[in-house]
Structures are given as C-alpha cells and as structure tokens.
Amino acid sequence: MFQGMRYVYEVYKEMSFSKAARNLFISQPSLSAAVKKEEVQIGFPIFDRSSNPIQLTDLGKEYIRSIEIIMDVENGFQNYINDMRELKSGSLSIGGTNLFTSYVLPPLISRFNEQYPQVHLNLMEATTAELTERLFSGSLDLLIDNRSMDSSVYGKRFFCEEHLLLTVPARFAVNETMKNYALTATDILEERHLNSRIPPVSLEHFQNESFLLLKGGNDTRERADRIFHNAHFLPKVRLELDQQITAYNLSRQGMGISFSSDTLIRHVPDEEHLVYYKLNHQDAFREVNFYYKRSRYMPKVVSAFLDMI
Secondary structure (H helix, E strand, O other): OOOOOOHHHHHHHHHHHHHHHHHOOOOHHHHHHHHHHHHHHOOOOEEOOOOOOOOOOHHHHHHHHHHHHHHHHHHHHHHEEEEEEHOOOOOEEEOOOOOHHHHHHHHHHHHHHHHOOEEHHHHHHHHHHHHHHHHHHHOOOOOEEOOOOOOOOOOEEEEEEEEEEEEEEEOOOHHHHHHOOOEOOOOOOOOOHHOOOOOOOOOOHOOEEEEEEEOOOOOHHHHHHHHHHHHHHOEEEEEEEHHHHHHHHHHOOOOEEEEEHHHHHHHHOOOOOEEEEEOOOOHHHEEEEEEEEEOOOHHHHHHHHHHOO
C-alpha cells in the first residue's frame, strides 16, 4: 500500500490527471494506470471521476491525510541527511501571498541562493489559508505572513513591522478638505508616516466615499472592519477582492478607497494617482513574521535562511 502515493498526491494537488502527468513527465495513460493500481490495491476509489474537476472520495481524503504524514516523516529524515552533508544539497520551500512573493521574498531568496547555490529553492504563492494548510502538512518549510498564527502550533521569526494606510484616489474631492493630513508616496518612502508629529486622519471624513475591501477571512479585511466599527459607520463597499495589490491598483484607477500596507506602497509608490493618510488605530499596526511548524524537525537549511533575514 502507498506505493503509488506520489502519483496520487500530484493528481490531488492539480485535481487533474493531464496536469499531473505533465508535472511528473509521464504520459496520462501511465499515470491513470498507476493511480488505478493503487485504488485496486486499496479496494476503493480514491477519486470521484464523475465530477469536473475530479474530487476526492471520503476514503481518498483519508488516504491523502495518511500519505501527508508519511511524506512529512520522509522529508524530516531527508532533511536530517542533508544536514549531515552541511548544506551541500537539500531543499527549502517558502510560501507567501502575492505581495510577499512578488516584492519581499525575491531579494531574500536571491541572497540565500548566492550563499547556498546547491540548495533547491521552491517558492509557493497562494492564499494564507492554503499556505497554512501546507505548512501544517509539511509541504512548506516556512510561511511569511502578516497574520498572527497559533503559537502552540507554529513558531515564528520576526521580519518587520507593517502599517496600514488609507489609500485614496487623488481625484476624489474629499482630498481638498484633508490637505493637512495628506501624505505622498515619497513621504511613505521617507517614513514620515512613522513620525509622531504627523497627524492621523479621522476615518469619519471618508464615510460618504466608496471602499475597496478584501474578502472576509483576510487579516487586512478584519482589521479594516474593526477600524470602521471604531469610527461608528458601515462603509459603502464597491468591491471585495482577494489580494491587497488588486485593491491598490483599482484605487489607482479611481475605483475607491482601500487599505494598503507601507510594505506595498514602498514597492509600488504612486505620486500621481493616490493620496495616503495615516490611521490612528491599533489595528493599523502589525508584524510580518516567518512561521514554521514547531513539531517538525528544523533542518539546517531552514535555520540558515532564518539567520540570514
């Protein structure tokens, strides 16, 4: 049993036999035969092929849970062996949302690769929820995120502080009455928003404007909701989006007001189309951390990366 688990797991990740076959560099008929052989050995189907895309059966879900445990043990032992080789081989898998994989991780990964060129690096981009599942299952070594995670399950290494700012299209008339509070992208780059002498804005001044918010469950959305609650009004939500950078780019087009981190603004500054405002609320501040699973053996390749940041 579990002899064909890697074939099954690749199909599970892609929920497609054709995509999995391409990833594994084998023909689709060969992959289908390997999965079918595993199902025959078990005595039950792993996938429900009548749905589109294919889905796991109840037994299939338990099969995946079991092989993830096996793969986690294998990875732990392989990491131990790699440590014995003093970082002359091995792999490091890091996950993050679009913002972090696009702007924060590339220079870190490049620097690490210069020091340890023989270590295979894998960068995964997905939602925080998806990445947390992979971190827990062992398919990710590290996750960079601005959300607080269960400290009994996950350890963390501090990376930086992050501040949320109100991001307002420059063409909105409300900016005319708020000039004493307005900040430019240059101000953010020069960290003037961190200066205590720079006054924060009262959100109530923007209650008649349209907002672009992230979907429920996102840390930025949860913080925005608490900030609105503190300001005693419900926002006019024009769009709900998956990614902070999408909301930011739509604000640049004049679609509405969004909440943007100074991390994003520093990497994608906009002097022409946006005006920024400092917020006076505890939820406008958060930490960005690298998270790892406490119960997993931490290989030297992971600790070397954490020591580098």
